[in-house]
Amino acid sequence: GESVGLHLPTLSVQEGDNSIINCAYSNSASDYFIWYKQESGKGPQFIIDIRSNMDKRQGQRVTVLLNKTVKHLSLQIAATQPGDSAVYFCAENNRGGGNKLTFGTGTQLKVEL
Amino acid sequence: DTAVSQTPKYLVTQMGNDKSIKCEQNLGHDTMYWYKQDSKKFLKIMFSYNNKELIINETVPNRFSPKSPDKAHLNLHINSLELGDSAVYFCASSADTGGNTIYFGEGSWLTVV
Numbered sequence: 001g002e003s004v005g006l007h008l009p010t011l012s013v014q015e016g017d018n019s020i021i022n023c024a025y026s027n028s029a030s031d032y033f034i035w036y037k038q039e040s041g042k043g044p045q046f047i048i049d050i051r052s053n054m055d056k057r058q059g060q061r062v063t064v065l066l067n068k069t070v071k072h073l074s075l076q077i078a079a080t081q082p083g084d085s086a087v088y089f090c091a092e093n094n095r096g097g098g099n100k101l102t103f104g105t106g107t108q109l110k111v112e113l
Numbered sequence: 114d115t116a117v118s119q120t121p122k123y124l125v126t127q128m129g130n131d132k133s134i135k136c137e138q139n140l141g142h143d144t145m146y147w148y149k150q151d152s153k154k155f156l157k158i159m160f161s162y163n164n165k166e167l168i169i170n171e172t173v174p175n176r177f178s179p180k181s182p183d184k185a186h187l188n189l190h191i192n193s194l195e196l197g198d199s200a201v202y203f204c205a206s207s208a209d210t211g212g213n214t215i216y217f218g219e220g221s222w223l224t225v226v
Contacts, residue, residue: 008154032212043117043203043217044156051212087154099144099210100169103156 008087010108019077023090023104028071030092034101035064035075039086047075047088077109085111116140117218119204125224126194134189134221136204144168145187146205146215147179156203162187163210194225 013019025033031052036044050057050064050073057064063076073090087108091101119136126132138145146169147159161169165181176192191198204218 034214036217038154041220043205043219046214046216049214089156093212099207099212099215100158100161101215102158106154106156 008106008108010110012110012112013080014112015082016079019075019080019084019109021075021077021088021090021107021109023073023075023107025071025073025090025092025102025104027092027094027102028068029094030102032093033064033066033073034091034093035062035073036089036091036103037084037086038089038106044089080109080111082111082113085109117204117206117216119202119218119221121221122219123222123224125226128194128196128225130194131190131192132194132223133191134202134204134223136187136189136218138185138204138206138216140206140208140216142206142216143184143209144207145181145184146207147187147189148203148205148217150201150203150220152200159202160187160189161210168210191223194223196225199223199225 034049035047038044048059048064061078065074087106089106090104117138144163146161150156159173160179162181164184178190181187201220203220205215207213207215
């Protein structure tokens with residue numbers, strides 16, 4: 001399934017399916033992008049990052065895609081598991097701005113058994 | 114060992130009181146931050162310090178005063194608490210201000226009654 005992170009929408013997927021979480025960023029000068037996972041009652045946890053000189057980066061079960069032309073970022077989670085249930089945030093960073101992260105509004109991912 | 118630790122985790126206090134939240138990181142990082150997360154899960158930076166020096170101050174009311182006794186600690190003191198201060202406050206750190214990954218603590222839930 002897919003979702004756009006605008007007003008904390010909810011993305012529901014079946015266990016084992018792939019998830020795609022989308023994010024639009026605002027600052028064309030941003031050169032570093034991070035996806036964070038926040039579980040209930042916990043702090044944001046780093047998942048994966050990508051710099052502006054790349055358009056794709058893969059981690060373990062996660063892939064981040066960056067389209068600078070349309071200022072769009074996506075997080076793909078392969079074979080989604082119940083432990084993936086959380087709120088996912090994209091964040092943009094402009095290194096010239098003192099490492100200041102600007103967060104998107106987040107997407108709630110719910111994994112159904 | 115918790116990399117970024119903050120205390121207290123929960124704090125309930127009356128309007129008008131003064132309270133502090135403490136934060137410590139054992140990652141050897143130079144830069145520390147305070148972020149605020151509101152009831153809609155929106156995360157916004159409040160302050161950042163690099164080697165005890167204030168780098169970012171995001172138009173936060175004067176009632177909020179960060180203090181960094183050394184680069185491993187960044188405490189947040191709030192005077193004359195208001196109902197609108199109720200939120201989750203996250204401490205974070207990064208190696209420096211050069212576009213590095215920011216690691217978050219587990220959060221301090223502040224409720225002003």
